[in-house]
Amino acid sequence: MDGQTLHTTKQLQTAGRGDRVARTRESIVASALALATAGQVAPIVRDIAQMAGVSARTVFQHFADTAELYVAVLGRVLAALVGESKELAAVGPVEQRIAAMINQCADRYEQLRPMWTFVETLQRRSPEAADMISQIYSANTANLSQAFAPELAALPAESRQRALTALALAIAPESWVVLRQRLNLSVEQAREELGFVVKSVFATEAARR
The missing domain is CATH 1.10.10 (Arc Repressor Mutant, subunit A)
Structure with missing residues (x-):
């Protein structure tokens, strides 16, 4: 040879x-x-x-240990969820954009829901996992800022960040888990409740003008 x-x-x-x-x-x-x-x-x-x-x-x-394995599992899940999300453009009626945002979050979180206790436990134990979870919130906030830019811009300066924070809280993974598991709502009912909350945020802040 x-x-x-x-x-x-x-x-x-x-x-x-x-x-x-x-x-x-x-x-x-x-x-x-x-x-x-x-x-x-x-x-x-x-x-x-x-x-x-x-x-x-x-x-x-x-x-090296189970923590490293669990973080690899979480990374797999979050990569898939983030990859499936699409940036929403600030075009069309606000009701349409709200529905699109809620539907996107509902689809992602429904996949995550069965293992949410695993995710919560892991992020308390692993700074790396906590950082990975924070990426969801950052992505949500950026998406909200873009999708509802006209509505946010119309608010007084002091109200914009408050409205954005309230919106991010409404569509956080925990909110979906509470609606589905703590309040035992169906997927459709949970979507409707989130839609109501998001619309209420805009209505409340607009009334302050």
Whole structure:
């Protein structure tokens, strides 16, 4: 075997090992995500390993501890949610934009809801997870600022930030969880309630002018 062939063979072997490592890691993360989505607040390694078809030792070969694994799971979820959201332009009737905003948030949060306890617990324990969650709020605020720019600009300067804060609070993930799980509202009822709150914010602040 000449030098070039040997080099190529080694490259292929390395690539093959890399693919196996990536597939194993993906299987572990997917299994932990499935357990979290099923309602487990802190999926245990034994169950994760069994679902992924690997040993517990293999799990810890890929992740330093469960916290690192959980953060990887959260990153997967949030990346999908952020990727699915679209920036809303400030065009069309305000009622139409409110409905579009509520529908977008409802679709995203309904996916997140089954594992919200997992998310809340993780962000209390991990600064990295907390930072990741804060990205949702930042994205929401930026989207609100853009989608309702004409309405916000029409408010007195001292009212704009207050209105924006109230809107961000209304469409926060926690608000959706409260409506759906604490108040036992249907998806449609929760959408209607959020729409009512958002419209009320604009009406209240406009009345202050």
